Amino acid sequence: MTQAPADAEARRAVEPVICYPNETLPVPDMALYRDALAQAELVETVVAAPREACAFRVPAGGFFRIRSVEAPQVGDLNLWNANDLSERFYSGKTRALHGAHLTTGERMWSSFPHLRPMATIVEDSLDWYGIDAFGGSVHDVIGTRCDPHTHHLLSGGQYHHCCHSNLTRALADATGLSAEAAAREVHDVLNVFMCTGFTRDTGQYFMKASPVRPGDHLTFFAEIDLLGALSACPGGDCSSEHSSDAARCAPLEVDILSVPQEMLKGWQPPARNGYDGSHGM
Template sequence: MKPAHPEHPAPADAPARAAIPPVVCYPVEGLPHPDLVALRAARDGWRKVSETLVPPRDARCFDVPAGHFVRITSVEGPQVGDLNLWSAQDLSERFFSGKTRALHGTHLSTGDRLWSSLPFLRPLATITADTLDWYGFDDHGGGVHDVIGTRCDPYTHNLLSQGGQYHHCCHSNLTRALADRTGLPLHEAERHVHDVLNVFMCTGFLRDTGQYFMKASPVRPGDFLELFAETDLLGALSACPGGDCSSEHSSDAARCFPLLVEVFAPQAPPAGWSPAPRNGYDRSHGL
């Protein structure tokens, strides 16, 4: 935690240094922007091809072929979820929350894309609908669907609880789900579990200490986040043991509810759409 009072005096030019305007690190005007009109038009006549109910304090995997839509919906009560995505053909290509955050910001919504890890760096999915887009940023600086947190995990729980063993953290939930889906041993599946999109979670940073905070999610039954698969995807979603994350993570006391994952196939691909190609960098690295 940052000290309450600085240990060093401010220099004479401190106000001038702090007044320097910020520069956006990654201007995205040059990125190809998704055609949301074409994507949404492709919903007409779509058909549901799969449905997965994720139990409270657990996780499930699901498949989303390229050109299909997937909806994550709150059912029964307010609940947040931790989402992992991989290329269905190669688990080493997975959702890259850090680069997604650098390109789109700390919280995602309609029109933002979920980018994959290096050396692939291509859009895995595009957000096509978000019923919580009205929330924006609240007076505490909190927003919904963050890519700033990691995932609750048993290792951090063990540190903070001085030796506690809790097996239904999202990290463990995702590990079990991936191992069950792929047949990998748990310790190998765990290596593929990665930083998440915190679906429905309301988070931010405290202004005084900079600490990551969570607060009760505004999600209610019927709210959903919808994504369009830009390539063949394997997904895993954990219904967090924190419930709506209004109190704590990794808890058997929090009220938790299931999450519904539905996959839809359009009658035809969206107009002008083709699966996302791998990044065009030649990987020579200057040699």
């Protein structure tokens, strides 16, 4: 290791600066959303079976709720614009705007050039967890999703129930895309109910047993027409490993809820980002 310079401690002591101060972000009308949710009616429940994924659609102005049932289980969530798959959830920018983990009042933002809210979290039954002594928290936008390519890189094995493959099959079934085409549309996820962080000594991404229990839920307001896919991760509660058949796994359920239009007076789907797209040319 390189010998530390004489002013090493002074350099380390420089105070951090938030990269993206978010005080000017559009503020969601949480009171409106809560009132609308109180009048929402269940339309459909879709099930992500253990080590499988489901697809679902939610119109703009509706809600969807991901629920834990039977046993602790984490899920990997992808979102697309239901009318244009090129607009998809952008986990990296969401992380930059809100932080490594999401909770009530925070949003899932879409990819360039759109960069607008796709969904807003209106209920989080795990918001009490906060950040634990290890630096862990829930609902992360750190991890990319377990996938068969990394699995093969690390183990040499062929495994088809990684979240990437589960989401691929669900999207292909929902859209008629080929497996190859669907796999290209699958993207980095919101790790629902997953408890994660970075180790203090090595900076490595870690997971630990999720605090989720049957009955816990995460509820979203759909800001635009959405196509979603949710994988019930093969890691179960991610207390030991993922990408294998060893962990105990449970299903996850997705409730689709409809709201009377009069409950959303004054609300409009967010416009696409206003940047002119010229890039200085």
